[in-house]
Every structure is written in C-alpha cells, then in structure tokens.
Amino acid sequence: MTVFDSAEFDGHEDVVFHADPATGLNAIVAIHSSVLGPAFGGMRMRAYASDAAALDDALRLSKGMTYKAAMAELPFGGGKAVIIGDPRTRKTDALLSAMGRFIESLNGRYHTADDMGTTVTDMNVLREETRFAHGIADASGNPLPVTAFGVFAGIRAAVAQRLGRDDLDGVGVAIQGLGNVGARLARYLTEAGARLWVADIDPTRVERAADELGARAVSPEYIHAIAADVFAPCAAGAIINDRTLRQIRASVVAGAANNQLDKPRHGAALKEKGILYAPDYVINAGGLIDVACEGPDYDPARVLERVAGIYDTAREVFGRARVEDAPTNLVADRMVRARLSSHGQSTIAA
Numbered sequence: 001m002t003v004f005d006s007a008e009f010d011g012h013e014d015v016v017f018h019a020d021p022a023t024g025l026n027a028i029v030a031i032h033s034s035v036l037g038p039a040f041g042g043m044r045m046r047a048y049a050s051d052a053a054a055l056d057d058a059l060r061l062s063k064g065m066t067y068k069a070a071m072a073e074l075p076f077g078g079g080k081a082v083i084i085g086d087p088r089t090r091k092t093d094a095l096l097s098a099m100g101r102f103i104e105s106l107n108g109r110y111h112t113a114d115d116m117g118t119t120v121t122d123m124n125v126l127r128e129e130t131r132f133a134h135g136i137a138d139a140s141g142n143p144l145p146v147t148a149f150g151v152f153a154g155i156r157a158a159v160a161q162r163l164g165r166d167d168l169d170g171v172g173v174a175i176q177g178l179g180n181v182g183a184r185l186a187r188y189l190t191e192a193g194a195r196l197w198v199a200d201i202d203p204t205r206v207e208r209a210a211d212e213l214g215a216r217a218v219s220p221e222y223i224h225a226i227a228a229d230v231f232a233p234c235a236a237g238a239i240i241n242d243r244t245l246r247q248i249r250a251s252v253v254a255g256a257a258n259n260q261l262d263k264p265r266h267g268a269a270l271k272e273k274g275i276l277y278a279p280d281y282v283i284n285a286g287g288l289i290d291v292a293c294e295g296p297d298y299d300p301a302r303v304l305e306r307v308a309g310i311y312d313t314a315r316e317v318f319g320r321a322r323v324e325d326a327p328t329n330l331v332a333d334r335m336v337r338a339r340l341s342s343h344g345q346s347t348i349a350a
C-alpha cells in the first residue's frame with residue numbers, strides 16, 4: 001500500500017500506530033492538521049475488514065475533523081483515533097486504559113472523545129490515564145444530545161432552503177441508524193411534527209422508535225430509497241455512492257454520519273438530481289462545539305444555543321451554492337480552505 005501518495009493521506013501531519021499485546025490493543029491515531037489548534041476527533045472502535053481499511057477510515061475521518069472545526073470556527077485541528085476490533089467482544093477496561101496511555105504519550109497533540117463503538121463511559125476509563133479525553137455525560141450517563149440537536153438544526157435549514165418551509169410539520173424523514181445521534185434526532189423530529197421511517201441493523205432500536213415515536217420500520221437495505229422528503233444518514237459513511245444515488249428519492253440528504261459521500265463527485269451528482277445535500281461536517285459539529293465549551297463555566301443551555309447556530313452556517317453554505325450554482329460539498333470545502341489558508345495552511349489539496 002502506498003500511504004504518502006494516497007488521496008486520503010492528503011497532507012496529514014502525523015499517523016501513529018500503536019500495539020499493546022497484553023490487552024489486544026491495535027490502534028491508529030491520525031493527526032491531519034494542527035494549524036488552528038490541537039487535533040480533536042473521536043475514538044472509533046470497529047471490526048475493520050483489514051488494517052488498511054482502518055487506516056483509510058482514520059485518515060478520512062481526521063481530515064473531516066479539520067474541516068469540521070474550521071467550518072465551526074473552533075480553535076482546533078483535526079485528528080481521529082481508530083481501535084481495530086469488535087467493541088462488543090474486544091472492548092475491556094484494560095484495553096481502554098492502554099489506549100489512554102497511548103493518547104497521553106502524544107502529549108496533547110491529539111484530544112479524543114466518544115464515537116462509533118465507544119461511549120462517554122469509556123472516556124471515564126481513559127481519563128484515568130490521560131488528560132486528553134473529553135465527553136461529558138448527562139445525569140443519566142448518556143452523552144449530551146448536542147450532535148443530534150445540530151443535525152436537527154441542519155435539517156431545518158435544508159428543508160427551509162429546498163422545500164421553502166420554516167417548520168417540519170408533516171415533513172417525511174428517513175433515518176438510517178438509531179444510535180447515539182439517530183435515536184435522539186428521531187425524538188427532536190417527532191416533537192417537531194415530522195413523520196419518520198427508521199432502519200437499524202439492531203432490531204431492538206427500530207422497535208423502540210416504532211413503539212415510542214410511531215416511526216415506520218424499514219429494512220436497512222431500503223431506507224435510503226424511501227420516498228421521504230429527507231434522507232438522514234446516521235450510521236456509517238460512504239452511503240451516497242453510485243448504487244444508492246440511483247435509488248434515493250428524497251429531495252434533501254442531511255444527517256450525522258461522517259463522510260457520507262463515497263467520492264466528492266457524488267456531491268455534484270446529488271445536485272444534478274435536484275437533491276440538496278447538507279455537507280456532513282457542517283451539520284454534525286455539535287459534539288465538537290460541546291467539547292470546545294468544556295471547562296469550569298460549562299453551561300449546557302449555552303452550548304445548545306451555540307449549536308443552534310449550525311442553522312445559519314448551513315444556510316450560508318446553501319446560499320453560496322445557489323449563487324455559484326455549485327455543489328454544496330465543494331462550496332463548504334472552499335470556505336474551509338479559505339479559512340485555513342488565512343492561518344497559513346497550504347498543504348491541503350482541493
């Protein structure tokens with residue numbers, strides 16, 4: 001595998017591999033940019049098909065974090081950690097402690113938080129070993145619903161732009177993935193009067209949404225093809241690809257999942273089909289904004305107020321895209337690159 005030449009490598013500052021045979025930990029930390037500040041990004045644990053797939057994920061996600069922080073005007077760079085292994089069977093406190101020591105050894109160049117396959121409770125274990133683990137639980141031990149709240153704001157902005165509506169009453173939304181973000185997003189949407197279709201590979205999550213919110217259950221293979229107004233991907237990335245593009249019937253794609261576009265050209269393809277795409281890193285920045293607000297004066301109400309600003313950021317991107325007649329993903333990327341180059345970053349490719 002050629003790493004330095006790969007499209008994903010794209011100017012990364014550091015990629016650090018770490019193994020701890022005693023606990024079975026195999027992990028990668030990718031630091032894409034520290035131009036705006038220390039690299040922030042969640043810690044993902046997943047049963048990757050290969051080490052190369054794990055590296056690819058770390059590189060793509062850490063670059064996405066650089067873009068997310070810059071778009072949200074936060075003083076952070078972009079990074080990401082991946083742990084290779086099925087979190088349901090391989091995650092132990094000993095493994096998490098070893099990961100904490102690894103992150104501490106990077107001396108603050110990389111800060112972590114929960115992500116797919118990890119939880120805020122795991123962050124408590126890491127915090128025993130490192131000063132650089134974030135993520136605050138609410139009174140019930142769950143992560144604060146900030147990411148979902150930001151995605152909700154992004155969906156409202158996209159619906160206003162594409163459908164010309166200021167409310168979500170009766171608007172149909174198909175949610176793929178009912179995890180930390182998707183399940184909470186489903187609640188916000190229901191409270192706003194939206195009609196929901198939901199899918200998850202975990203049937204208990206679908207049953208709960210059906211029972212508690214009246215959502216309609218859909219098979220995970222078809223959720224992207226539902227004739228809803230909005231398709232909200234809230235599971236894994238690359239869901240907008242050559243195959244799904246032919247099948248999507250929604251007029252808005254707006255969700256939490258990172259790296260929703262398989263390739264940047266899929267943003268242009270969505271535009272050609274008349275589908276408004278809310279760039280993932282523009283609307284899923286709530287968790288990162290929350291981390292930026294951590295400290296002795298932490299105030300959840302103020303965090304939510306800041307996260308609500310995602311509505312305006314998304315409208316700005318949509319507005320520019322309309323004026324320039326350009327795909328929203330390219331417009332957002334250009335806005336970020338302008339911000340980064342004003343801080344001296346010159347290595348990021350177009």
Ligand code: NAI
Nearest residue numbers: 116147177178179180181200201220234235256257258287
């Ligand atoms: P999670 O792991 O809690 O939930 C993911 C859900 O998707 C799970 O319920 C899983 O069973 C389901 N799923 C997996 N594959 C599926 C498939 N093929 N079809 C349907 N459902 C499937 O993850 P979380 O935290 O909710 O994050 C969701 C997405 O949002 C991820 O891409 C993550 O990177 C991204 N994200 C999360 C943030 C956060 O604050 N948690 C912040 C920014 C982005």
